[in-house]
Amino acid sequence: MQMTPASQRQRAQALRRDQLRRRRAIASxxxxxxxxxxxxxxxxxxxxxxxxxxxxxAAPVLAETPVVTEDVVIARAEGIEILLPVARDVTTxxxxxxxxxxxxxxxxxxxERASGGTLGQRLADVFAGGGGLQYYLTAETGGGSSxxxxxxxxxxxxxxxxxxxxxxxxxxxxxxxxxxxxxIELHIQLxxxxxxxxxxxxxxxxxxxxxxxxxRGETVLGDVRGFSAGLDQALSQYTSDNGDHVHxxxxxxTPELADx
Numbered sequence: 001m002q003m004t005p006a007s008q009r010q011r012a013q014a015l016r017r018d019q020l021r022r023r024r025a026i027a028s029x030x031x032x033x034x035x036x037x038x039x040x041x042x043x044x045x046x047x048x049x050x051x052x053x054x055x056x057x058a059a060p061v062l063a064e065t066p067v068v069t070e071d072v073v074i075a076r077a078e079g080i081e082i083l084l085p086v087a088r089d090v091t092t093x094x095x096x097x098x099x100x101x102x103x104x105x106x107x108x109x110x111x112e113r114a115s116g117g118t119l120g121q122r123l124a125d126v127f128a129g130g131g132g133l134q135y136y137l138t139a140e141t142g143g144g145s146s147x148x149x150x151x152x153x154x155x156x157x158x159x160x161x162x163x164x165x166x167x168x169x170x171x172x173x174x175x176x177x178x179x180x181x182x183x184i185e186l187h188i189q190l191x192x193x194x195x196x197x198x199x200x201x202x203x204x205x206x207x208x209x210x211x212x213x214x215x216r217g218e219t220v221l222g223d224v225r226g227f228s229a230g231l232d233q234a235l236s237q238y239t240s241d242n243g244d245h246v247h248x249x250x251x252x253x254t255p256e257l258a259d260x
Contacts, residue, residue, distance in 0.1 A: 071217050074133060075151055076108040077250040080192045083164040083217050085153060085246060086224065092154035093238040093245075095136040099150040103251045105196070106146035109135050136238050154235050154245040157226025161246050163214040165198055166191040172210055181231055186221060188214060197251045202244070
């Protein structure tokens with residue numbers, strides 16, 4: 001019997017559908033076989049055993065801003081040593097200057113005075129080759145004090161500041177620089193000579209309280225305060241940053257200061 005064109009098309013379509021079903025069935029079988037082989041390989045082929053962590057292994061520690069690990073004398077106040085209060089790795093500059101306080105005593109710098117010079121020389125490491133300490137003598141003017149009554153230790157903002165002397169915290173207050181920038185002033189009465197008072201400023205996040213005894217090179221007082229670029233800091237002429245620093249001066253206690 002002769003098939004009509006319509007019947008021929010229907011037969012051809014039926015054959016194509018049968019072929020597609022067979023191909024799909026074969027593809028499904030192949031996928032199942034491949035998955036089975038992969039599972040078998042994962043368990044049958046030996047792999048590298050995971051490392052065993054010893055029970056006494058130290059837990060990982062996140063990197064922190066270094067704390068002072070060695071005693072570096074940066075100045076003396078009437079024979080009493082004043083230590084570098086921040087780690088050497090974060091120190092940017094050391095500078096002495098006069099202050100506007102007639103009760104401030106002269107400090108005796110340690111190390112060699114840097115001559116300044118070119119920008120490259122000014123930005124050189126404050127610790128010269130061989131570990132010697134270099135310091136700058138700035139041209140700031142004060143009210144009757146010596147040219148080394150004030151001490152600025154430049155450091156990376158947020159660096160821990162340890163007490164440079166043995167003593168006792170006798171006062172702490174908040175104030176504003178130029179009426180705009182928050183700051184903290186800390187007073188430490190020296191153990192070696194109770195008539196001397198170390199004044200510390202440019203601290204953030206104080207870690208001590210009034211009445212607390214502090215040990216030089218050990219007790220953390222707080223962090224180096226970072227000021228905005230709007231505050232002109234003289235130390236910036238010797239550093240590659242804003243000149244952030246912690247400031248020290250030593251006062252001879254007078255009857256007025258004794259009431260603080």
